[in-house]
Amino acid sequence: MKIIDLRSDTVTRPCPAMRAAMAVAEVGDDVYGEDPTVNRLEALAAGMLGTEAALFVTSGTQSNLLAIMTHCGRGDEYIAGQTAHCYRFEGGGAAVLGGVQPQPVDVEPDGTLDLVKVAAAIKPNDPHFARTRLLCLENTQAGRVLPLDYLARARTLARERGLALHLDGARLFNAAVALDVEAREITDHFESVSVCLSKGLGAPVGSLLCGSRGFVAEARRWRKVLGGGMRQAGVLAAAGIVALTENVARLAEDHANARRLAEGLAAVGGLDGDSVSVQTNMVFLSLPPDHAEALATFLCDRGVLISGRERIRLVTHRDVTSADIDRVVGACGEFFRRP
């Protein structure tokens, strides 16, 4: 029985084309800037995102940390969503390793940060306060796409208040595909952007941090300090090149499968699979905790893996087909029809 893993799009395995590219990748010592495949990946990413430069890094967590440490110094502050990855899910790295204080702001139901609340959180220039230097947005945010006009307004606020603007675009290309725009229409508003290759794009490892030449040079320095300088990393970058050149447009299939899943779940009843709210590759279900655990166990016995407690998150990706979705919907239907 095929295991259908809906826990995350990080579970995707490198496809044969990636493994083939990795096997023949030209390599050199990337700490010396001499790995031709890494250099090619970085140039490709910078071109796609419309930035001067890009840096291949080990993970999205490292990428966000590098961005924060490059924009901010000790005693500075960054504003981010209460549930933002770079605040809540990165072990407090900015504070632990960068001496940078986070200022969380509630995330609105559409995934944006209310710019009035953001403005109110910016500290006056006074020794009582940390210096607010940076605003971090996330796109997609829990599967939701930030509207382009919102990004323009965030840009204006950041400019007026002297803040840098960073995008945690772990799933940037899901947002671009959902909006049917080039990625740079989103990234043009930001000084720096982090993108994951290891999620829906299917690479085994790696993220890219993109920005100006000066920004990336400084981030490169911090990457070395954090122990993230890799040597013959072209073996990994080769997979990243396949991810960026072959796997972006197909994210639309993941979005279609997520809608199929939400509609299927709504039809079998017992679930609030709100298909209207599914914008990209994530479906969320709110269930009482004991119910959620029972569902997870029931599905696991049928070869379907899910995670989450009260709020179950189901993530579609390249290793899940529409037939798999139908199997999941069927199993959920069985669960909810139990006596």
Ligand SMILES: *Cc1c(COP(=O)(O)O)cnc(C)c1O
């Ligand atoms: C996955 C993710 C990251 C970083 O993930 P790593 O597991 O460190 O690569 C950052 N931000 C968001 C929004 C993510 O979903």
